[in-house]
Amino acid sequence: MIKDWNSFLLPYGVAVEEMKVKLRGLRKQYLEYDSESPIEFVTGRVKPVDSILEKMQRRHIDEEHLEEEMQDIAGLRIVVQFVEDIYEVVELIRHREDMTIVEERDYVKYNKASGYRSYHIVIEYNVEMINGPKKILAEIQVRTMSMNFWATIEHSLNYKYQGQVPPDVAKRLERSAEVSFQLDQEMSEIRSEIRETNPRKEHD
Ligand code: 0O2
Ligand code: 0O2
Secondary structure, three states: OOOOOOHHHHHHHHHHHHHHHHHHHHHHHHHHHHOOOEEEEEEEEEEHHHHHHHHHOOOOOEEEEEEEEOOEEEEEEEEOOOHHHHHHHHHHHHHOOOOEEEEEEEEOOOOOOOOOOOEEEEEEEEEEEOEEEEEEEEEEEEEEEHHHHHHHHHHHHHHHHOOOOOOHHHHHHHHHHHHHHHHHHHHHHHHHHHHHHHHOHHOO
16 A cells, blocks of 8 residues: 555656656757757646556556556656657657657557547656665657647546547547648648748758
8 A cells, every 4th residue: 555655756756857857958959959849848747646546446557566557657748840740759769868768659650549649658767866766667748739739628528528428529529630630741741842942951
């Protein structure tokens, strides 16, 4: 029985704060070298205890295996402009020495039945605590602004209906996910056409 959730969650909180700074640093670097950044913004959170308990029950995870089996206690989200930027950001993370990718789920190419799209990366991250180093797992979700718009609304509707979204609403959400993805593709096409007619130095 985890009696002291605060101390259990402490390394996750430290990790989320550190990773937010590091990932926001990527945006700063892009803007330093170019006038635009594929990364729009980065958010992060430690999963609230009630959500952890609910997920433990739903996924039959016991406390001894919580650290290995619940990969999103520490969650980071990177919101980018274009679909191609998702893969660029994933490659940036892959080459970092302070984050080790242990699992990847490409829900961009292979969307979920709900219509959900995002690229999920599970990483191992080392946190230096006062009593020594501690390795934790964290989930990074990389998605476009359009995917984020859809997921945020779908998430709140799910919450409102307590997971029991009426079938007609679910169908409309599924269709709107497709429309939203078409918008992403159209934006990418517009950008590449603009770049062809008006090439910038970096893309020559
Ligand atoms: P809710 O509405 O219940 O989800 P900052 O001051 O900007 O440094 P802050 O305010 O601590 O940081 O948090 P941040 O990074 O702006 O964003 C926190 C919110 O982003 C959370 O809201 C989450 O909704 C969302 N979020 C960010 N990353 C993730 C993630 O990886 N997974 C999930 N599920 N959500 C994420 P709240 O506050 O938890 O409220
Ligand atoms: P939160 O913090 O409320 O967002 P599972 O929870 O079993 O479905 P698994 O296998 O642990 O998922 O990991 P997965 O599917 O890679 O990622 C789960 C997280 O992705 C969810 O967190 C959501 O943040 C997001 N997600 C996955 N599917 C959907 C979806 O259909 N709609 C929306 N809006 N988000 C989705 P949690 O655990 O739900 O927690």
